[in-house]
Amino acid sequence: MKKSVLVIDDEEKISRLLQLELSHEGYAVEIAQTGKEGLEKALQHTWNIIILDVMLPEINGVEVLKQIRKVDKHTPVIMVTARNATTDKVSGLDEGANDYITKPFEIEELLARMRASMRHQLEPKATSSQEEDKPPYLQVDSLMLEPKTRSVVREGRRIELTPKEFDLLHYLMEHKNQVLQRDQMIQDVWGFDFVGDTNVVDVYIRYVRKKIDHGYKKKLIKTVRGVGYCIREEDH
Structure with a gap:
């Protein structure tokens, strides 16, 4: 057919x-x-x-x-x-x-x-047993994310994210302390191959950074110049 x-x-x-x-x-x-x-x-x-x-x-x-x-x-x-x-x-x-x-x-x-x-x-989704093996929440410093409830909290304050902002933050936190390239993020978060246009990643990083880092002394999302981004608790 x-x-x-x-x-x-x-x-x-x-x-x-x-x-x-x-x-x-x-x-x-x-x-x-x-x-x-x-x-x-x-x-x-x-x-x-x-x-x-x-x-x-x-x-x-x-x-x-x-x-x-x-x-x-x-x-x-x-x-x-x-x-x-x-x-x-x-x-x-x-x-x-x-x-x-x-x-x-x-x-x-x-x-x-x-x-x-x-x-x-x-593509097959993760099986229930695979899901059960995952931790109930992710944490970077005072930032906590619960995948099942799709909730994000920092220092007791709930942070509202759009669905794609949540997916991006989830991905960053799953790979905390790792430097992630823009084309890698496009493929893994949005699900399509890199074709030279990564400004969407930069726009979304700016949105997420404004919501989780603005107003806090410690900034969690780091820009690695010429490479991409990572989320970590402190500068190395």
Whole structure:
């Protein structure tokens, strides 16, 4: 059976080209040209993957994704953004996008990202026994994180994080005292391969750092110039 793709894009030339190219690759492709139409189709049918443009009439792409994720946490979604629209990338990823691609793009790159996103969805999750082996909470100095309840506390004060901010902090704390490269973080936290655009990591680090370090004498998230980031209790 052919894998089904929903393309939500208001640029008729682009959506038609994608329909032809993806159909040629063996996908069953459906097109929607407004956010409202795209949302309706996304929720009415089951899709193997959704290609979603950010700039859409009626309802923008980020809001469409937000509504999809309220009822469907699993279908891979690739956001299509403008070349330098970091805010759109961050917003999309934080609402549950699996990946993003910037215009203009080559069809080969899109196909590779589609395969990676669908493959990532099929990867086996940790078994219950593996989960039981993990500690009930992670701690770095006065910062505590409980994975099961997704709660973060520092010095008795609860810290509210968005889902992706929590995932990033969780990853840092799981690898405390380790210097983590940006491309490694993109792959492990967001689940897609590094393609030379790591500014999303820097943006999220800034968000998380503001919430867990601002106002505290001891700063936990360290920048390792030219390499990446790490979280540790004291400078070495």
